[in-house]
Amino acid sequence: MGSPDKNMLLDWYRQMVLIREFEETCHRLYEEKRITGVYLHLYSGHEASGVGSMAALRKTDHVITAYRDHGIALILGMDPKAVMAEMMGKKTGSSGGKGGSMHLASKDHNFWGGYAIVGGHLPLAAGIALEARYNGKDDVTMTYVGDGATNNGYFHESLNMSAIWDLPVIWIIENNGYGMGTEVERASGQTELYRKAEAYGIKSFGRVDAQNALEVYAVASKAVEYARENGPAVIEHVTYRYRGHGVSDKQYDAREDMSAELKEWMATREPIKILRDCIEEMHGDVSEMLARHEADAKRIVAESVKFAESSELPSSRQELLRNTYVPSELVHKTAQSIGAGID
Amino acid sequence: MAARNVAMREAIRRALREEMQRDENVFVMGEEVAYWQGTHRVTRGFLEEFGERRVRDTPISEMAIGGVAVGAAMAGLRPVAEFMTINFAFLALDAIANHAAKVRYFFDGMFKVPLVYRAASGWGNQATASHSHAPEPIFAHFPGLYVGCPSNSLDAYGMLKASIRDDNPVLFTESIALYPKPSPMPDDLDEDSLIPIGKGDIKREGSDVTLVAYARGVDWALQAARNLARDGVDAEVVDLRWLRPLDMALVYDSFKKTNRCVIVEESLPMYSFGGEIAALLQENMFDYMDAPIKRVAAEDVPLPYSKEIELLALPNAQKVVDAVKEIL
Structure with a gap:
């Protein structure tokens, strides 16, 4: 893939301001108790990581991530209304209100989901990539994994398996410096996290400044090309989270050193500003276009909130029980059967 | 055939x-x-x-x-x-x-x-x-x-x-x-001979007591039933085959006939298969119950290496026979 043209860059800007508007709105709605629950992990600050890397994919490729999944869903083109409705647990939510913030997915977009157990989605990614290998397809599986997950068993077992089976996975380690409240330096004996993947013989594309979407894209393009032909690749995205681990973990945000650090990142490495500067440097004054994307983002998110708030909550026992199992003729069921689910 | x-x-x-x-x-x-x-x-x-x-x-x-x-x-x-x-x-x-x-x-x-x-x-x-x-x-x-x-x-x-x-x-x-x-x-088994998921099976018909089991427990239950038959006790052996879904209709029908039940399992006794079946029976078959439900399971202990104490911990047919005799 060549370098991104003007239209592509403008589209990245559109995606990034949409994510930022969506996430900051989620944050506000949570403060106002219009989004409830305890888990809401925002992608603010991470935008260039997802936007730049997914721009290297084609439609038939696969994407899977952990629980910081709103941005990934929006980049893939999921309807913001269905995503916002899922935040509010509504029937019209992308998972019918069953999954919430951490379990967005869309089969139509080859988005295999957000997952809530740290590292739990990593073997699933390998399994999805195995299907491609098994059936001789050259689709890749782009897999986002946080720095914290590189310390758990799933990471090591899944990466090793991907290496011995030559699975077409791009392991993207989004290193935002913290696993919940613990700094990478206190959690990992190896702080250059991509080296853990190198230990399994995985092709490494090293560390990338993931606040710069163009740099992310350049490296991701090479990694995707490699994975399509060969097998697993790893990239470490150095990024930062603007809204802490999750909305219910404010104690971490409140720490003074972190607040100074956050200000520093926002002042010097703000991904939307970096992209804007790049576009202007390459293509001159595009402020009108950018302003239009910003206004669109506000409108789209406001509409999504309106849609979500006016949607119904699931409330029946039938809705509670549905989709525990696939209805099946192979299952023997009587009125006295226990644990068979309902159709 | x-x-x-x-x-x-x-x-x-x-x-x-x-x-x-x-x-x-x-x-x-x-x-x-x-x-x-x-x-x-x-x-x-x-x-x-x-x-x-x-x-x-x-x-x-x-x-x-x-x-x-x-x-x-x-x-x-x-x-x-x-x-x-x-x-x-x-x-x-x-x-x-x-x-x-x-x-x-x-x-x-x-x-x-x-x-x-x-x-x-x-x-x-x-x-x-x-x-x-x-x-x-x-x-x-x-x-x-x-x-x-x-x-x-x-x-x-x-x-x-x-x-x-x-x-x-x-x-x-x-x-x-x-x-x-x-x-x-x-010999002429059809390749499509499927056993439906959640369908149990009566492995031995009887009228005096229902023995509910699965997997290896079925062997112990059948052995116990043969031993009990010598004493004139006619045990029915229900093999549930699937722990989920549970074919409780089969257990209830048997229990309505025998009014007594011993549950046999290889697993540990606490929070167990036996506990689940016993709970369902007392909730749904209370009027048919003529005796306490008994459970035969492994001893509540990690399994040791040494042969004799290992065998002490395991269920067996004799333990099933003993349990049946307690409720006849």
Whole structure:
């Protein structure tokens, strides 16, 4: 893939301001108790990581991530209304209100989901990539994994398996410096996290400044090309989270050193500003276009909130029980059967 | 109908092999399943017949075995993932309970997870504490998963086939003690002879007491029934075959006739299969109950190495007979 043209860059800007508007709105709605629950992990600050890397994919490729999944869903083109409705647990939510913030997915977009157990989605990614290998397809599986997950068993077992089976996975380690409240330096004996993947013989594309979407894209393009032909690749995205681990973990945000650090990142490495500067440097004054994307983002998110708030909550026992199992003729069921689910 | 005795291991191998021949998407993965020919020799000859693509040796990575199967199944394959023994499946409990069983639910039906986890299970042979478990009830705890536990060759054949063809995740346990055990299978068995998921079976008819069991417990129950018959006691043996779904209709019908019940299981006694069946009976069959429900399970202890005390901990037919005599 060549370098991104003007239209592509403008589209990245559109995606990034949409994510930022969506996430900051989620944050506000949570403060106002219009989004409830305890888990809401925002992608603010991470935008260039997802936007730049997914721009290297084609439609038939696969994407899977952990629980910081709103941005990934929006980049893939999921309807913001269905995503916002899922935040509010509504029937019209992308998972019918069953999954919430951490379990967005869309089969139509080859988005295999957000997952809530740290590292739990990593073997699933390998399994999805195995299907491609098994059936001789050259689709890749782009897999986002946080720095914290590189310390758990799933990471090591899944990466090793991907290496011995030559699975077409791009392991993207989004290193935002913290696993919940613990700094990478206190959690990992190896702080250059991509080296853990190198230990399994995985092709490494090293560390990338993931606040710069163009740099992310350049490296991701090479990694995707490699994975399509060969097998697993790893990239470490150095990024930062603007809204802490999750909305219910404010104690971490409140720490003074972190607040100074956050200000520093926002002042010097703000991904939307970096992209804007790049576009202007390459293509001159595009402020009108950018302003239009910003206004669109506000409108789209406001509409999504309106849609979500006016949607119904699931409330029946039938809705509670549905989709525990696939209805099946192979299952023997009587009125006295226990644990068979309902159709 | 002509029949011949077939070891359960052979029946399982035949079922698995036929399903792989029938459906290109079915493949096996696990530790030592390919070149080593299977630790329990279930996949003997598979590598030669199906090749490395469909018979996949894995590293000793149970978390990944559990989770790769989920991803492959979501993407359209039909993995049969083997845990060498169910003891090692504990390492994969998150993949099984949090992912295989729940993915369909938390995305509200967006994905199917048509996989089978096979695992050898059971106590005995001085395998010592960490290799001596029959923890099927732990896995049957989780909605979204089915759990099958055959007690003989014909059941194993039909149950495994149904498990592979069904679109839901199934944990299929194979009692190590039963692997070599021969039992009759008809010569002209149809390749589509499936045993429906959640369908139990009366293994012996009787009118005085209901013995409810699964897997190896069925052997103890049948042996006990033969011994009881000498004393004029006519026991009915209900083999539930599946721990989830539970065919309680079969248990209730039997209990209405006998009004007495002893539950037999190889697993541990606390928070157990026996506890579940007893609770359901008292909730739903109170008016038919003529005696306390008794439970025969393993002793509440980790299993020791030394032979005599190991045997003390295990259930057996005599313990079942004793329990029946207490409630007659």
